[in-house]
Amino acid sequence: MRITPHYRTLAVLLLLGSQGFAQEPPNAAQAGSSEASAKQWEFSLTADGYFVPHRSFYVNPNFTADRSWLHLEARYNYEDQETGSLWIGYNFSYGKKLELQVTPMIGGVIGRTAGVAPGCEASLSYKKIELTTQGEYVFDVKNSAGDFFYSWSELTYSPRDWISAGLVAQKTKAYQTPLDVQRGVLVSFSHKNVHFTTYVFDLGWTDPTVVLELGYKF
Numbered sequence: 001m002r003i004t005p006h007y008r009t010l011a012v013l014l015l016l017g018s019q020g021f022a023q024e025p026p027n028a029a030q031a032g033s034s035e036a037s038a039k040q041w042e043f044s045l046t047a048d049g050y051f052v053p054h055r056s057f058y059v060n061p062n063f064t065a066d067r068s069w070l071h072l073e074a075r076y077n078y079e080d081q082e083t084g085s086l087w088i089g090y091n092f093s094y095g096k097k098l099e100l101q102v103t104p105m106i107g108g109v110i111g112r113t114a115g116v117a118p119g120c121e122a123s124l125s126y127k128k129i130e131l132t133t134q135g136e137y138v139f140d141v142k143n144s145a146g147d148f149f150y151s152w153s154e155l156t157y158s159p160r161d162w163i164s165a166g167l168v169a170q171k172t173k174a175y176q177t178p179l180d181v182q183r184g185v186l187v188s189f190s191h192k193n194v195h196f197t198t199y200v201f202d203l204g205w206t207d208p209t210v211v212l213e214l215g216y217k218f
Helices: 005-022 028-038
Strands: 042-051 058-067 070-076 083-090 092-094 098-111 115-126 129-140 148-160 163-171 182-191 194-201 209-217
Touching (some): 070 098, 083 115, 163 194
Antiparallel strands (some): 042 209, 098 115, 129 148, 148 163, 163 182, 182 194, 194 209
């Protein structure tokens, strides 16, 4: 049978069309992968054990969940002992070599201390040096005299990926010492998604407070 020009043209168009449907656009797979990555949740769980002089040992667990811009967090024994808090925040990130990450948050506090707390977590890193800080102001709904500002800051240097050391300072209501602002040193070790950090506060000023932290990211 003789194939006319019309049939020959139709056959070519059908062949090209079938190939077009069979193949993904060059960037479709990459775009899908990037979108899936952007929607992926990241979780962390840390537990800090506090050895405070002349006081009972207690543990402060923290849980965080991040997905793209969204930051969720739950804490216990953080603002005060026998007190829990829930937080929601917005993640910002700027820069590459000098990287700044900022998360403004709002939280609700309930327990021995109850109130509303605006707060912020931030970090600034350059090569092997990193400065991190977190702070909040708790408005006590039971008694305005109970309003207070909490802060925790660290300056660390990491000579290797698995170890870092540096300085730490905190102001807290969870326990009291002769110093209003406690300061100390830290050393941290990590392996894959696990890290272990030792903090020693007030060494040389008064009886030291030791905090042992174990954390896991997943």
